[in-house]
Amino acid sequence: MAKKNNKKGIGSIFAGLFRNQIFIPLAALLILVVFNLIADPSFFKITLGQNNAGDPILSGNIMTILNNASELAILAIGMTLVTAASGGQDISVGATIAIAGSVILRILCGAAGPRPETMQAPIIVAFLIACVVTMLFGAFNGALVAYFKIQPMVATLIMFTAGRSIAAWINNNQLPVIKDVSFGYFGNYIPGIPVPTPVFIAILCMIIIALVLKFTNLGLYVQSVGINSHSSRLNGLNPEFIKFITYVIMGLCVAVAGLIKVSRISTINYSVIAKDIEMDAILAVALGGNALGGGKFSMTASILGAYVIQFLTTTLYKFEVPSDALPAYKAIVVIILVVMSAPVVREKFGQLWKKIAPEKAVKEA
Numbered sequence: 001m002a003k004k005n006n007k008k009g010i011g012s013i014f015a016g017l018f019r020n021q022i023f024i025p026l027a028a029l030l031i032l033v034v035f036n037l038i039a040d041p042s043f044f045k046i047t048l049g050q051n052n053a054g055d056p057i058l059s060g061n062i063m064t065i066l067n068n069a070s071e072l073a074i075l076a077i078g079m080t081l082v083t084a085a086s087g088g089q090d091i092s093v094g095a096t097i098a099i100a101g102s103v104i105l106r107i108l109c110g111a112a113g114p115r116p117e118t119m120q121a122p123i124i125v126a127f128l129i130a131c132v133v134t135m136l137f138g139a140f141n142g143a144l145v146a147y148f149k150i151q152p153m154v155a156t157l158i159m160f161t162a163g164r165s166i167a168a169w170i171n172n173n174q175l176p177v178i179k180d181v182s183f184g185y186f187g188n189y190i191p192g193i194p195v196p197t198p199v200f201i202a203i204l205c206m207i208i209i210a211l212v213l214k215f216t217n218l219g220l221y222v223q224s225v226g227i228n229s230h231s232s233r234l235n236g237l238n239p240e241f242i243k244f245i246t247y248v249i250m251g252l253c254v255a256v257a258g259l260i261k262v263s264r265i266s267t268i269n270y271s272v273i274a275k276d277i278e279m280d281a282i283l284a285v286a287l288g289g290n291a292l293g294g295g296k297f298s299m300t301a302s303i304l305g306a307y308v309i310q311f312l313t314t315t316l317y318k319f320e321v322p323s324d325a326l327p328a329y330k331a332i333v334v335i336i337l338v339v340m341s342a343p344v345v346r347e348k349f350g351q352l353w354k355k356i357a358p359e360k361a362v363k364e365a
Contacts, residue, residue: 095163138251
C-alpha cells in the first residue's frame with residue numbers, strides 16, 4: 001500500500017511539473033544541453049584568453065549565448081508586461097532600438113560632426129535622453145492601444161514602419177562613429193573583467209524587475225487587467241493607465257538594449273541594427289508559456305525563453321547550418337516548443353501522466 005501511495009505521489013509530482021509554466025523552457029534547455037553534449041562536448045568549453053587590447057576575456061559558446069541573449073532577455077521583460085496587460089505585442093521594438101541608438105550617438109557626437117575625436121557629452125546623459133525619447137515613443141504606442149482602443153500589433157506597426165527612417169533622420173542619414181574606447185565598454189568588456197558587460201546589465205535589469213514585481217502591485221494589476229479589464233475596473237483599477245504604463249516600461253527596456261547594441265560596434269547601421277529582434281522577443285514570451293492573449297504571466301519563464309532561443313541560434317551556427325536556412329530550422333523548433341508550452345497541451349500531458357502512473361503502480365503491486 002505504501003508503495004502504491006508513493007507511486008501516486010510521484011505521478012502527482014510529474015503531473016504538476018507538466019502543468020508548471022516554466023517546464024517547457026527548462027525542458028527545451030535540457031534537450032539542447034544533452035544534444036550538444038552528445039554531438040560535441042567541446043561546445044561547453046570556456047577558455048580564458050586576451051582581446052586585442054591584452055585584457056583577459058572568457059570565450060566559448062556559453063559566453064556567446066550569455067552575451068548575445070542579453071538584449072533579448074531585457075526586451076522579454078517589457079514584452080511580457082505588454083503582452084499580459086494588452087493581449088497583444090509590440091512589433092516596433094527593433095525600429096525603436098534604432099532610434100535609441102541614433103539618439104545616443106547624436107548626443108555623444110554633438111556639434112563636432114559624425115566622427116568626433118572625443119565624446120561631446122557624458123555617456124550617462126546620452127543614455128538618459130535616449131530613455132526619455134524611447135519612453136515617449138512607448139507612451140505613443142500605449143496611448144493608441146489603451147485610450148484609442150487600437151489593436152496592439154496595428155498600433156505599433158506605425159513605429160515599426162517609420163522608426164528606422166526616424167533614426168536615420170536624427171543623424172542626417174550619416175553613420176556616426178564614436179572613437180572613445182570607453183563607449184565600447186557597455187557592449188563589450190570592461191578592462192580587467194573577463195565577463196561581457198551586457199551580461200551584468202541584463203542581470204541588473206532582472207534584479208530590478210524582480211524587486212518591482214515583489215514590492216509593488218504592478219504584476220497583480222497587469223494580470224488583473226489582462227484577464228478581465230472590465231472586472232479590474234470594478235475593483236478600482238484603471239485598465240487604460242495600466243496598459244499605457246507597460247508600453248512606457250517597454251520603451252525603457254528598448255533604451256537599455258539600444259545602448260548595448262550601439263556600444264558593441266561604436267556606430268550604427270539603421271537598416272540592420274536589431275533586425276527582427278521583436279520576433280525573438282515575442283517568441284521568448286510564448287516559449288515561456290505566457291498566453292499571447294494576455295493575463296497571467298511568468299517573468300522568469302520569459303527570460304529563460306530568451307536564453308533558450310539564443311542557445312538554439314548558437315547551436316545552429318555551431319553546426320554550420322547555412323545562414324539563409326537558419327530561420328527555417330529555428331522556426332520549426334520554436335513552433336514545436338511553443339505548441340508544447342500551450343497551457344492546454346501542458347494540462348493534457350499532466351492528466352495523461354496522472355492516469356499512467358497509477359496504472360503502473362497497480363500492475364507493480
